[in-house]
Amino acid sequence: MRLKSFLSIVLTLVVFSNFIFPKEVNVYTSRHYDSDIELYDKFTDLTGIEVNIISAKSKALIERIRSEGQNSPADVFITVDAGNLWKVQDLGLFQDINSKKVDETVPKSLRGKNNQWVALAKRARVIFYNPDKYSYEELKDLAYEDLSLPKWQNKLAIRSSNNLYNQSLVAGMIAKYGESYTESWAQGLVNNFARKPQGNDRGQIMAVANNEADLAIANSYYLGHMLSGKKGDTQLNAGKKVAILFPSQTKGGAHINISGGGILKFSKNYDSAIEFLEFMLSEDAQKHLVENTYEYPINKNVEPSKLMAQFGVDFKEEEINVSNFGKYNAAALKLMDRVGWQ
Numbered sequence: 001m002r003l004k005s006f007l008s009i010v011l012t013l014v015v016f017s018n019f020i021f022p023k024e025v026n027v028y029t030s031r032h033y034d035s036d037i038e039l040y041d042k043f044t045d046l047t048g049i050e051v052n053i054i055s056a057k058s059k060a061l062i063e064r065i066r067s068e069g070q071n072s073p074a075d076v077f078i079t080v081d082a083g084n085l086w087k088v089q090d091l092g093l094f095q096d097i098n099s100k101k102v103d104e105t106v107p108k109s110l111r112g113k114n115n116q117w118v119a120l121a122k123r124a125r126v127i128f129y130n131p132d133k134y135s136y137e138e139l140k141d142l143a144y145e146d147l148s149l150p151k152w153q154n155k156l157a158i159r160s161s162n163n164l165y166n167q168s169l170v171a172g173m174i175a176k177y178g179e180s181y182t183e184s185w186a187q188g189l190v191n192n193f194a195r196k197p198q199g200n201d202r203g204q205i206m207a208v209a210n211n212e213a214d215l216a217i218a219n220s221y222y223l224g225h226m227l228s229g230k231k232g233d234t235q236l237n238a239g240k241k242v243a244i245l246f247p248s249q250t251k252g253g254a255h256i257n258i259s260g261g262g263i264l265k266f267s268k269n270y271d272s273a274i275e276f277l278e279f280m281l282s283e284d285a286q287k288h289l290v291e292n293t294y295e296y297p298i299n300k301n302v303e304p305s306k307l308m309a310q311f312g313v314d315f316k317e318e319e320i321n322v323s324n325f326g327k328y329n330a331a332a333l334k335l336m337d338r339v340g341w342q
């Protein structure tokens with residue numbers, strides 16, 4: 001009888017404390033997708049943990065986390081490009097992610113040092129071409145390394161050097177080949193620009209569709225968005241005119257970057273944050289991600305969206321650790337400036 005009443009008191013306390021202190025996780029995210037919000041709602045339905053979202057540009061969020069210091073309510077930071085995650089770790093604002101599930105799902109090359117941040121989805125920085133102009137056979141061995149050859153003079157569209165995706169591409173080259181090779185490669189690349197760098201990644205794909213350039217370098221998922229039809233007929237029609245070529249298939253493989261996240265050092269909801277990251281890597285969440293953002297999955301049991309799979313699923317991926325993009329970012333920026341990459 002005594003035990004019974006003791007247990008009922010404990011139970012009442014648990015229920016009561018959940019009511020008074022509802023479980024929550026505060027997510028600072030620079031990703032602007034409505035589909036991410038739907039995903040967070042699914043997490044709440046599944047676990048009862050509320051997700052509070054603060055969204056802004058990556059730079060602004062990092063600055064905010066830094067200035068909030070110990071008082072920061074942020075539990076999880078989500079962003080795109082490993083370069084951004086590296087910055088947060090470099091500032092000492094992440095803590096280790098201790099989760100067997102996360103370890104088992106995310107390959108080592110897609111995690112920060114000491115598992116302080118991990119990939120939640122991946123993307124390839126690929127070449128877009130017009131299949132009416134070039135056959136796949138003609139281009140299939142094309143590597144990033146070849147894009148600096150005089151053969152491609154006036155044929156290349158790529159956005160400006162202030163874009164982090166390009167900085168990470170160059171940083172990856174430095175990690176593989178060193179600065180001296182990368183500088184002469186980047187010089188050749190700049191010499192081959194079809195136009196002064198302008199617009200976003202989608203703009204480069206449009207340039208190929210409109211015949212303003214023969215080849216464009218941009219992130220893979222943009223074509224998925226264009227082909228989905230959700231961005232309007234102009235983009236849909238442009239998307240239909242281009243194809244993806246995965247570069248460097250006979251060399252190191254296509255440059256892979258990530259969307260990812262980490263748990264902040266001053267998180268007050270560590271366990272909920274772990275649950276949240278584990279959920280983001282679950283089959284259900286990964287399916288939702290690939291079908292809505294056209295990124296590639298991290299979870300091996302999930303297939304890419306059909307819109308992306310038509311261009312190939314078994315392409316060779318570059319295997320260098322994505323931390324290198326942050327590590328060599330400053331060197332990449334200086335190098336791009338030296339070669340006149342505007």
Ligand SMILES: [Fe+2]
Pocket residue numbers: 080219
């Ligand atoms: Fe993007």
